[in-house]
Amino acid sequence: MEQKRIQELGDELYQAMLALEAVDPLTGRGEDISINDAYHISLRMLERRLAAGASVVGKKIGVTSKAVQNMLNVHQPDFGYLTDDMVFNSGEVVPISDRLIVPRAEGEIAFIQKKDLIGPGVTNADVLAATECMMPCFEIVDSRIRDWKIAIQDTIADNASCGLFVLGDQAVSPRKVDLVTCGMVVEKNGAVLSAGAGAAALGSPVNCVTWLANTLGEFGIPLKAGEVILSGSLVPLEPVKPGDYMRVDIGGIGSASVRFA
Secondary structure (H helix, E strand, O other): OOHHHHHHHHHHHHHHHHHOOOEOOHHHOOOOOOHHHHHHHHHHHHHHHHHOOOOEEEEEEEOOEHHHHHHHOOOOOEEEEEEHHHEEEOOOEEOHHHHOOOOEEEEEEEEEEOOOEOOOOOOHHHHHHHEEEEEEEEEEEOOOEHHHOOOHHHHHHOHHHOOEEEEOOOOEOHHHOOOOOOEEEEEEOOEEEEEEEHHHEOOOHHHHHHHHHHHHHOOOOOEOOOOEEEEEEOOOOEEOOOOOEEEEEEOOOEEEEEEEO
């Protein structure tokens, strides 16, 4: 795909995010968009955000669990960028009506980097050695693509359908938790909504971060010290609306809560 067209599509998605108005799927327009093209469209969208004053604070892995893959009919992981204007703290009110189009929340484990990590050749042991701590979190995903009708190229181009995220107020060492068997319970408005385990995300959240480090390495992009890495959902996506309250508890790690407005 020509660079001019990549910029046009990235600009279109950026404007859709600002206007809170979804656009037709990029893959339904009769154009041949490769996965590599889609990542460059995403980078153009990020360029526009950075030019407007945002700064990168981390990365996210998307579409890691079978539950989410089946829900979206997208059957491989992808990645996107986290910026400082996306982050909220546990217990805060998140203004989804002012910021997102069709939000859905998912419980995840966030990894906080203590040193740079760049692929290829990154192993799980490398990831654990580079991790300062882990925190429970919510990612509130969104789609600038109309009605969530996305192919893998659409969600990649749309910054891996990232919206906002909420970090818990507890942090633990990754060596103190069995990340394969650790359990997650998500509540919505006081009722248990879903449950999952670390193995739901590519066998372990560590596998997800390793995949991300090696995939980003192909683009010459590191995971940087101090960055937040969202390692992928362990449970299905849940549509949310103003007034909803959600809480996630992760065995051995802690909890996070969020109220939507």
